[in-house]
Amino acid sequence: MKIAVIGTGYVGLVTSTCLAESGNEVTGIDKDRDKIQALESGKLPIYEPGLLELVQRNRREQRLKFSPDLSAVEPASMVFIAVGTPQATDGAADLSNLWSVADALAPHCRSAKIVVIKSTVPVGTNRKLAERLAAHTSQAIDVASNPEFLKEGAAVDDFMKPDRVVVGVRRPEVAEALHELYSPFLRTERPFLVMSPESAEMTKYVANAMLATKISFINEMANLCERLGADINDVRRGIGHDARIGFQFLFPGAGFGGSCFPKDISALAHMARTLDVGAHIIEAVGRVNEAQKQVLPNKIRRHYGSALKNKCLAIWGLAFKPQTDDIREAPALTLIDAMLKEGVQLRVHDPEALPGIRALYGSRLTYCDRPYGALEGADGLAIVTEWQEFRRPDFDLIRRLLREPVIFDGRNLYEPKTVRGHGFTYYGIGR
Numbered sequence: 001m002k003i004a005v006i007g008t009g010y011v012g013l014v015t016s017t018c019l020a021e022s023g024n025e026v027t028g029i030d031k032d033r034d035k036i037q038a039l040e041s042g043k044l045p046i047y048e049p050g051l052l053e054l055v056q057r058n059r060r061e062q063r064l065k066f067s068p069d070l071s072a073v074e075p076a077s078m079v080f081i082a083v084g085t086p087q088a089t090d091g092a093a094d095l096s097n098l099w100s101v102a103d104a105l106a107p108h109c110r111s112a113k114i115v116v117i118k119s120t121v122p123v124g125t126n127r128k129l130a131e132r133l134a135a136h137t138s139q140a141i142d143v144a145s146n147p148e149f150l151k152e153g154a155a156v157d158d159f160m161k162p163d164r165v166v167v168g169v170r171r172p173e174v175a176e177a178l179h180e181l182y183s184p185f186l187r188t189e190r191p192f193l194v195m196s197p198e199s200a201e202m203t204k205y206v207a208n209a210m211l212a213t214k215i216s217f218i219n220e221m222a223n224l225c226e227r228l229g230a231d232i233n234d235v236r237r238g239i240g241h242d243a244r245i246g247f248q249f250l251f252p253g254a255g256f257g258g259s260c261f262p263k264d265i266s267a268l269a270h271m272a273r274t275l276d277v278g279a280h281i282i283e284a285v286g287r288v289n290e291a292q293k294q295v296l297p298n299k300i301r302r303h304y305g306s307a308l309k310n311k312c313l314a315i316w317g318l319a320f321k322p323q324t325d326d327i328r329e330a331p332a333l334t335l336i337d338a339m340l341k342e343g344v345q346l347r348v349h350d351p352e353a354l355p356g357i358r359a360l361y362g363s364r365l366t367y368c369d370r371p372y373g374a375l376e377g378a379d380g381l382a383i384v385t386e387w388q389e390f391r392r393p394d395f396d397l398i399r400r401l402l403r404e405p406v407i408f409d410g411r412n413l414y415e416p417k418t419v420r421g422h423g424f425t426y427y428g429i430g431r
Contacts, residue, residue, distance in 0.1 A: 001181060004029055004076035006101055008039060008066070010046055010155060010259070010326070011118055011148050012082030017054045018159040020064040022184040027065045027072045039066045047325040047352045050156045070101075073108050078181065080146075082118040087263035091270040093122050102129055106136035114142045114174055120204050120264060121145075122271055126168060126197035142174045145197040147204035152258065153323025164191045168200025205271075208264040209282055214249040215256050216288035222252035222430025223295065232430030233412060252429045254384055254410035255292035257320030257329035262289070293331045296382060296410045297338035299427045303380075303406065309343040314378035314402075316371055317385025317411075318350035318357050325352035327360070331410065332384040340364060349374040351387055375401035386411040395422040 001024045005016040008030040016028040030036055035045050042059070044052055058064035065072075073079050083097040098119060105115070115133065117126060130143040145168035150158045165182045169175045175194045186192055195203075222232040232252050240247035256262070265286050272279035304311055320330035327333065330353075339346055347366045348357060354367050368374035371390065375381060375398060383390060391413050399405045399422060406425040407414070419426040 001025070001078060002076045003027070003078050003080065003181075004073040005080040005082055005118075006030075006070070006073070006105070007082035007084070007119075008032075008035060008045065009082065009084060010048065010152060011150060012080070013039075013044070013046065013055075014048065014051065014150060014155045014159055015080055015082055015118060015148070017051060017058060017064060018156065018185075019181070020058040021054055021160075023063070024181070025063055026058075027067055027076070029067050029070060029072050031068060033068045036066045036068045048155050049153065049323055054156065070104050070108055073105065073113075074110055076113065077111075078114045078116060078177070079105070080116045080118045082148075084259075085119050085121055085263075087266050091266040093120070093263065093267040093270075095121060095125065098125070098129070099132070102132050103136070106133055109133065109137045109139045109141055112140040114144055114177060116144045116146045116178070118146055118148055120147065120260070120267075121201060122267060123198050123201045123205075126201060142169070142171060143197070144169045144174050144178060145200040146178065147200055147207075149204075149207065152326055153321060160185055161188070162186070162190055164193055166193045166195070166200050166203050168195055168197035170197065205264055205268045208260055209268050209285070211249050212256060212261040212265050212289070213281065213285050215251075215261075216285040216292070218250045218252045219255065219292045219295075219429075220288050223292075225430040230430075252412060253292075253386075254296045254331040254335070254429070255289050257331055257333075258326060259328045262286070262329045293334040294338070295429065296331070296384065296408055297335055299408055300339070300380070300382065301342070303408075303425070303427065311379040312345040312347065312377055312403075313339055314368075314374040314381045315346060315348045316350075316374065316381065316383045316390050317387055318348060319353040319385050322385055322387045325356060327353050327356045330384075332357075333360075335382060335384055335410075336361065336365070347374040347376075347378050350385065351389065372397060372401060377403070379403045380406040380408065382408040382410060383413060384410045386413055395419065395424070399423055 003019055003024050003026045005012050006029045008028045016026045020026040042056055081101055083101055085093045085095055088094040126143050126145045133141045147166055162185055167178045179192050225232040236250050239245050240250055265282050269279045269282045318332040320326055347368055349368045349371050358367055405423050409428045412428045416426050416431055
């Protein structure tokens with residue numbers, strides 16, 4: 001197939017590349033000409049494991065092209081829209097990027113096309129987009145919904161080996177075309193689920209809301225365990241073996257962030273409020289998460305007391321999760337802001353997220369390319385992102401480099417007994 005993908009962010013670039021990898025001719029389109037120029041020279045605007053090699057290979061094989069011009073959609077029979085839908089001030093999803101694309105796209109729809117919404121959008125957006133396109137073109141345009149379930153840091157594998165593919169369509173012929181497109185990725189009998197566009201739109205929000213609920217729930221239980229003298233890691237193992245519950249997303253920590261969970265639960269709650277339907281659980285998930293982001297700063301304040309102002313703290317991990325450079329809504333931002341407000345000097349390290357943090361904070365932080373370099377002259381270490389390389393550190397070296405042997409483990413990477421055996425004061429979450 002000839003395919004166009006509008007948007008070259010996390011979702012759009014992964015979608016473009018993986019569809020090209022399966023033999024399609026794909027053009028990735030973005031109005032940001034600098035981004036397109038970088039992509040054409042083999043440089044990615046994001047960090048995603050395994051993606052660069054796929055982009056370079058498909059560029060060499062001439063299956064993947066990039067363009068800043070929407071006219072590049074004209075030869076395509078299928079057009080994916082993968083633009084950002086950030087959170088607006090009232091909590092709703094901001095669809096201005098989507099509508100801007102729709103209005104600019106219509107004049108280039110000079111033949112029948114299937115337009116596929118890959119962006120996360122409120123229920124009813126599919127119908128509105130179909131009406132908007134129909135008002136500006138006489139061509140037969142079908143609008144389908146195809147929500148993405150990609151995890152940053154594992155997005156390529158998630159696309160190539162999906163748990164399921166969900167499509168929302170109004171005609172069976174559209175479902176058949178999408179099934180043909182996705183068939184190379186469904187060879188292990190993973191389900192291809194066809195439903196209405198409204199159900200597909202809702203599926204994305206409900207999936208993220210459920211996962212976010214598990215995180216906020218285990219974080220709340222972790223705080224309760226800590227007060228009662230229980231260990232949340234033991235409790236997690238005790239409930240995770242229940243097949244009805246499972247272990248995924250039951251790891252307590254410093255709160256969740258990223259581009260999906262915070263804005264999607266906010267948008268879901270906004271939809272409920274608009275319809276005067278109670279969304280008490282979803283609203284509580286958001287409140288619990290915001291409170292959880294304060295747990296680590298509060299532990300640091302209690303430990304140092306009035307002496308905090310004159311301290312220097314090392315921070316390992318700045319991205320909202322490992323295997324990404326994405327710092328949107330990252331718990332590390334909450335910690336940095338809180339410590340800067342207290343007058344604390346900060347030495348920070350992350351394998352991928354330093355450029356994004358530097359763009360936000362400038363000279364207010366000391367940026368360290370190596371994890372142990374961040375410890376030099378610091379009074380303590382706070383860990384906010386569970387990068388694999390932090391899991392087996394040299395505790396004796398850490399102790400020699402730090403002025404005071406104290407670790408604030410915001411992701412429960414270490415066993416308290418082991419760390420304390422090396423002479424550290426150790427603070428975990430719920431332990």
